[in-house]
Amino acid sequence: MSDYNWCHGTNCHTQQTQSRVRGSGTNKVLRTIKIKVDSEYIRQSIFSHFCNQRCLMDFLNVHKDRIVALAPRREALETPIKVVKEKYESYRYEHNNNGDYERMPYQATRTTIKSVDNDNG
Numbered sequence: 177m178s179d180y181n182w183c184h185g186t187n188c189h190t191q192q193t194q195s196r197v198r199g200s201g202t203n204k205v206l207r208t209i210k211i212k213v214d215s216e217y218i219r220q221s222i223f224s225h226f227c228n229q230r231c232l233m234d235f236l237n238v239h240k241d242r243i244v245a246l247a248p249r250r251e252a253l254e255t256p257i258k259v260v261k262e263k264y265e266s267y268r269y270e271h272n273n274n275g276d277y278e279r280m281p282y283q284a285t286r287t288t289i290k291s292v293d294n295d296n297g
């Protein structure tokens with residue numbers, strides 16, 4: 177198993193960064209980034225195949241149809257939740273007639289999405 181991957185970004189070799197410059201004299205090129213795969217962390221990561229977010233997105237944009245065909249989604253998935261609304265005392269600052277700010281209390285509403293434990297109904 178190799179200890180590096182070439183970045184799969186479709187335009188990696190066109191990005192003008194010093195880290196991509198290879199060759200000498202008048203024979204210089206921009207080369208695809210070589211990604212060192214030297215830890216379990218990087219091995220598990222999508223970034224073991226892409227040197228940065230731009231290269232990942234370039235690849236996804238070019239190959240999106242084939243990628244989604246790997247696991248097509250033909251209907252929406254749903255997660256049961258409980259939406260809890262609760263009122264609480266908060267405050268905001270408002271201009272008063274003296275040109276100052278004044279701390280004004282008001283009744284705020286907090287909406288929280290809570291998971292539903294399906295085992296307990």
Ligand SMILES: [Zn+2]
Nearest residue numbers: 183188227231
């Ligand atoms: Zn890249």
